[in-house]
Amino acid sequence: MRTALVIGTGLIGTSAALALMSRGVIVHLADHDPEQARTATALGAGTDEAPEGPVDLAIVAAPPAHVAGVLADAMRSGVARGYLDVASVKGGPRRELQALGLDLSAYLGTHPMSGREKSGPLAASADLFEGRPWVLTPTRDTDTEVLNLALELVSHCRAVPVVMDADAHDRAVALVSHMPHLVSSMVAARLEHAEEAAVRLCGQGIRDVTRIAASDPRMWIDILSANPGPVADLLADVSADLDETVQALRALQSSDEAKRREGSAGIEDVLRRGNAGQVRVPGKHGSAPRAYEVVAVLIDDQPGQLARIFADAGRAGVNIEDVRIEHATGQQAGLVQLMVEPNAVPILTAALRERGWAIRQ
Numbered sequence: 001m002r003t004a005l006v007i008g009t010g011l012i013g014t015s016a017a018l019a020l021m022s023r024g025v026i027v028h029l030a031d032h033d034p035e036q037a038r039t040a041t042a043l044g045a046g047t048d049e050a051p052e053g054p055v056d057l058a059i060v061a062a063p064p065a066h067v068a069g070v071l072a073d074a075m076r077s078g079v080a081r082g083y084l085d086v087a088s089v090k091g092g093p094r095r096e097l098q099a100l101g102l103d104l105s106a107y108l109g110t111h112p113m114s115g116r117e118k119s120g121p122l123a124a125s126a127d128l129f130e131g132r133p134w135v136l137t138p139t140r141d142t143d144t145e146v147l148n149l150a151l152e153l154v155s156h157c158r159a160v161p162v163v164m165d166a167d168a169h170d171r172a173v174a175l176v177s178h179m180p181h182l183v184s185s186m187v188a189a190r191l192e193h194a195e196e197a198a199v200r201l202c203g204q205g206i207r208d209v210t211r212i213a214a215s216d217p218r219m220w221i222d223i224l225s226a227n228p229g230p231v232a233d234l235l236a237d238v239s240a241d242l243d244e245t246v247q248a249l250r251a252l253q254s255s256d257e258a259k260r261r262e263g264s265a266g267i268e269d270v271l272r273r274g275n276a277g278q279v280r281v282p283g284k285h286g287s288a289p290r291a292y293e294v295v296a297v298l299i300d301d302q303p304g305q306l307a308r309i310f311a312d313a314g315r316a317g318v319n320i321e322d323v324r325i326e327h328a329t330g331q332q333a334g335l336v337q338l339m340v341e342p343n344a345v346p347i348l349t350a351a352l353r354e355r356g357w358a359i360r361q
């Protein structure tokens with residue numbers, strides 16, 4: 001691919017443009033808000049001048065509700081050899097394009113499974129998609145050339161291509177993205193009017209559960225409106241679990257011993273099913289999930305502390321598999337949790353102690 005046109009220069013469009021630019025592709029940027037395209041240009045994501053002739057690939061990264069319209073305009077104007085979109089839902093845009101009577105052989109629906117809770121070009125980065133799945137939904141009618149252009153884009157973004165049927169994709173993302181998003185919002189909504197004294201106690205657990213609730217509601221209304229059926233089915237299942245859990249908790253309040261045992265069994269059931277689901281969440285690089293051990297280190301909230309810990313771990317020959325930071329409430333300190341292979345725990349602990357770090361259990 002030598003040239004590309006990104007239409008919609010927000011988080012995803014600008015991130016893809018930055019990745020393509022870094023691989024030497026000439027990228028043109030367009031957005032219905034020219035300010036967004038100017039910002040993306042200033043970030044080095046390409047030029048906001050229109051291409052002189054057809055580009056190799058047009059990438060539509062507008063909100064889902066606008067995708068079919070933007071694609072239809074682009075395809076009718078013949079601005080590219082191949083067209084793809086990156087919308088979070090795939091069945092709806094394809095059906096809309098079909099209804100508009102367009103020849104879909106030059107179009108491929110795609111979805112990078114990577115993003116952030118922030119929008120706009122300023123949140124973009126060239127490595128946003130690195131190591132993440134990028135779903136492609138070709139049909140029998142898709143031109144091989146267009147599929148190859150999409151594979152080239154995915155490879156330039158260092159993502160991992162995954163081929164799926166559009167409707168199967170929509171059911172899958174309802175499960176792993178859309179329903180969890182709503183549940184996160186519902187948990188976070190409980191905090192809105194909570195007392196300050198309670199909110200101050202927030203720890204890592206609630207931070208993890210509510211992180212995605214910070215996302216732009218307009219974008220998510222678009223996404224959920226394009227996938228309401230599968231999301232409603234899953235939420236109904238969650239709702240059934242909620243009803244049973246409330247009943248079990250009420251039973252735990254009973255003075256009747258047998259009822260309390262029943263309640264306890266109900267709670268255990270939901271927690272155990274949660275364990276069984278959680279272990280299926282893929283690990284690093286999409287590999288099978290692995291159990292890492294945690295080495296917890298207390299650090300001062302000062303520049304250079306993390307760099308020093310990582311360097312000390314590196315000198316000890318220990319690979320840090322993952323890392324989390326828990327910030328202490330009301331103190332200029334944090335707890336860094338270094339996730340490592342179990343056999344590396346004694347080596348890392350000894351090396352860090354020797355260099356004066358405070359290890360916590």
Ligand SMILES: NC(=O)C1=CN([C@@H]2O[C@H](COP(=O)(O)OP(=O)(O)OC[C@H]3O[C@@H](n4cnc5c(N)ncnc54)[C@H](O)[C@@H]3O)[C@@H](O)[C@H]2O)C=CC1
Nearest residue numbers: 008010011012032036061062063064087088115116119120
């Ligand atoms: N935010 C995320 O984490 C992910 C989003 N997606 C999908 O990527 C697409 C873009 O999302 P973001 O980059 O997050 O949104 P964003 O809000 O950061 O950017 C969207 C851009 O599209 C522009 N736009 C809106 N209507 C337009 C139109 N008619 N013509 C041209 N440009 C138009 C907006 O001005 C904005 O610059 C959406 O379809 C979304 O479903 C896919 C994967 C992850």
Ligand SMILES: O=C(O)C(=O)Cc1ccc(O)cc1
Nearest residue numbers: 088112113114115116117212
């Ligand atoms: O923030 C996260 O962890 C996400 O999962 C973001 C995300 C949002 C929308 C998508 O279509 C894909 C990924």
